[in-house]
Amino acid sequence: MTRVRVHNFSISLDGYGAGPRQTREEPLGVGGEALHDWFVQTRAFQRINGKTGGTTGADDDMAARFGEGVGAFIMGRNMFGPIRGAWPDDAWRGWWGKNPPYHVPVFVLTHHPRSPIEMEGGTVFHFVTDGPREALRRATEAAAGKDVQIGGGVATIRQYLGAGLIDELHVAIAPRLLGSGEHLLHGLDLPALGYECTTHTPTAAATHVVLTRS
Amino acid sequence: MTRVRVHNFSISLDGYGAGPRQTREEPLGVGGEALHDWFVQTRAFQRINGKTGGTTGADDDMAARFGEGVGAFIMGRNMFGPIRGAWPDDAWRGWWGKNPPYHVPVFVLTHHPRSPIEMEGGTVFHFVTDGPREALRRATEAAAGKDVQIGGGVATIRQYLGAGLIDELHVAIAPRLLGSGEHLLHGLDLPALGYECTTHTPTAAATHVVLTRS
Numbered sequence: 001m002t003r004v005r006v007h008n009f010s011i012s013l014d015g016y017g018a019g020p021r022q023t024r025e026e027p028l029g030v031g032g033e034a035l036h037d038w039f040v041q042t043r044a045f046q047r048i049n050g051k052t053g054g055t056t057g058a059d060d061d062m063a064a065r066f067g068e069g070v071g072a073f074i075m076g077r078n079m080f081g082p083i084r085g086a087w088p089d090d091a092w093r094g095w096w097g098k099n100p101p102y103h104v105p106v107f108v109l110t111h112h113p114r115s116p117i118e119m120e121g122g123t124v125f126h127f128v129t130d131g132p133r134e135a136l137r138r139a140t141e142a143a144a145g146k147d148v149q150i151g152g153g154v155a156t157i158r159q160y161l162g163a164g165l166i167d168e169l170h171v172a173i174a175p176r177l178l179g180s181g182e183h184l185l186h187g188l189d190l191p192a193l194g195y196e197c198t199t200h201t202p203t204a205a206a207t208h209v210v211l212t213r214s
Numbered sequence: 215m216t217r218v219r220v221h222n223f224s225i226s227l228d229g230y231g232a233g234p235r236q237t238r239e240e241p242l243g244v245g246g247e248a249l250h251d252w253f254v255q256t257r258a259f260q261r262i263n264g265k266t267g268g269t270t271g272a273d274d275d276m277a278a279r280f281g282e283g284v285g286a287f288i289m290g291r292n293m294f295g296p297i298r299g300a301w302p303d304d305a306w307r308g309w310w311g312k313n314p315p316y317h318v319p320v321f322v323l324t325h326h327p328r329s330p331i332e333m334e335g336g337t338v339f340h341f342v343t344d345g346p347r348e349a350l351r352r353a354t355e356a357a358a359g360k361d362v363q364i365g366g367g368v369a370t371i372r373q374y375l376g377a378g379l380i381d382e383l384h385v386a387i388a389p390r391l392l393g394s395g396e397h398l399l400h401g402l403d404l405p406a407l408g409y410e411c412t413t414h415t416p417t418a419a420a421t422h423v424v425l426t427r428s
Contacts, residue, residue, distance in 0.1 A: 013387070013411060013423055014399045015229050031405075173227075173387065175414035175423060179403035185228045186400060189393035191245075197227060200389035202416030209227055209389060 002140050003147045003167040006157060007066045010035035010206070011171055015185055016178040017154040024082045027095070029181050035174040038205035039063055048101045058201050062170060062208045071143025073102050074135050076156035077110040080125070086112045093117055094125065105142040107135045109156060132159050154182035161185075164193050167213050172206040216354050217361045217381040220371060221280045224249035224420070225385055229399055230392040231368040238296045241309070243395050249388040252419035253277055262315045272415050276384060276422045285357025287316050288349050290370035291324040294339070300326045307331055308339065319356040321349045323370060346373050368396035378407050381427050386420040 011017045012035060019029030026033065039045050043054035044063035054060065078084075081092045094100055103122040114127040128135040139148045150160055160166045171184070190196075190211060199210035225231045226249060233243030240247065253259050257268030258277035268274065292298075295306045308314055317336040328341040342349040353362045364374055374380045385398070404410075404425060413424035 179405040191393040
């Protein structure tokens with residue numbers, strides 16, 4: 001049975017998953033990058049990015065669930081890149097270089113059609129123009145019994161959360177304030193949607209919680 | 215120099231300081247009481263309530279700052295009691311019995327005048343009808359060089375935070391979801407107001423942060 005999971009989604013103390021004024025230089029907005037300090041230092045992060053080293057421990061244990069048993073990813077168009085509106089050409093192929101850290105099909109939500117892009121290492125970007133449910137249907141099919149992981153960003157996770165379509169959401173609360181930007185949970189009544197906090201693992205770098213839908 | 219402090223203010227993972235449907239039986243709304251599980255077990259909580267026992271450790275260390283060096287308290291009318299509108303009589307004297315845990319003057323924000331109430335143990339409730347700044351002026355005067363602590367609830371803290379009048383705010387994030395109720399920080403841009411996170415002490419029961427205004 002395919003589960004729909006989110007991992008390593010960092011928010012600030014005041015609940016923002018991205019800061020204000022997102023640009024190509026600061027794709028997570030002003031202050032947004034610092035939300036991931038707990039993640040960047042882990043062995044899992046280094047491995048995901050094809051490197052060695054990094055810390056072990058509770059942060060790494062949480063981080064390491066990224067991609068584990070995952071057969072397809074879904075992400076929003078703003079997580080795929082900084083381009084808005086119609087695709088001007090085929091030059092933009094994601095933030096991650098030739099060999100992205102997904103290694104399975106990735107379904108990108110967009111209003112603008114584009115042909116699939118086959119990258120090195122098994123990642124294929126598919127562009128889905130008929131909405132989040134259709135993206136999930138295609139991702140579930142592609143995952144062939146494995147899980148589907150939703151990468152982000154905030155708007156994409158909010159869409160799936162609000163529809164009750166996420167089974168498991170790992171949120172890392174970083175000890176930072178952003179003040180404005182994209183708020184992850186505002187206006188979403190998670191208990192009413194069936195979610196509860198099933199894991200609580202605080203570390204010096206972040207408070208990890210897993211919200212699970214029953 | 216008098217500082218204005220908040221201690222032991224518990225919020226849920228989704229940012230609520232009180233749950234929905236507040237009643238006399240559930241003054242913190244549905245689910246709100248559970249936000250304080252980390253606090254109730256501490257030695258400081260037992261001491262504040264005139265008892266002995268309780269846990270020591272990081273939760274207790276944070277909790278114990280309640281009242282320390284504090285010469286006056288401020289609280290909102292809904293924290294003082296469940297009565298709304300004009301006072302029907304003088305019967306309601308707070309939730310805390312004959313000897314409340316304040317032992318100094320307490321300034322209660324209300325739109326409805328009422329004579330001061332002198333309790334056992336040094337607590338005197340004063341009712342302030344001319345707004346939060348006047349309450350702070352009177353509390354600062356009464357504190358005579360000691361600090362002023364703002365007790366709550368959410369609406370009161372939001373008023374003082376939004377005006378940049380709180381110097382130090384200890385928030386305990388409990389591993390619970392409330393889904394709705396009174397949100398502590400929504401719409402308040404804390405970095406723009408000069409606040410940053412200066413202490414981050416996660417425990418198994420709560421994530422303690424101190425937000426300080428520079």
